[in-house]
Amino acid sequence: MATLELVWTQSDLAMIGPGGTGTSHTLIGLGVAAVQAGHKIRKFTAVDFVETM
Numbered sequence: 001m002a003t004l005e006l007v008w009t010q011s012d013l014a015m016i017g018p019g020g021t022g023t024s025h026t027l028i029g030l031g032v033a034a035v036q037a038g039h040k041i042r043k044f045t046a047v048d049f050v051e052t053m
Contacts, residue, residue: 028043
């Protein structure tokens with residue numbers, strides 16, 4: 001993840017975990033790094049994701 005390989009290969013990433021374990025914080029950090037590297041990102045909550053299906 002530190003090399004943003006998921007971004008370069010245009011892979012999807014989902015993290016699931018109990019509240020308070022840092023999953024959202026980690027994904028936001030990865031998203032910020034991707035944007036700083038010139039990529040576009042999309043962030044969905046679980047509710048948003050289910051509603052789009």
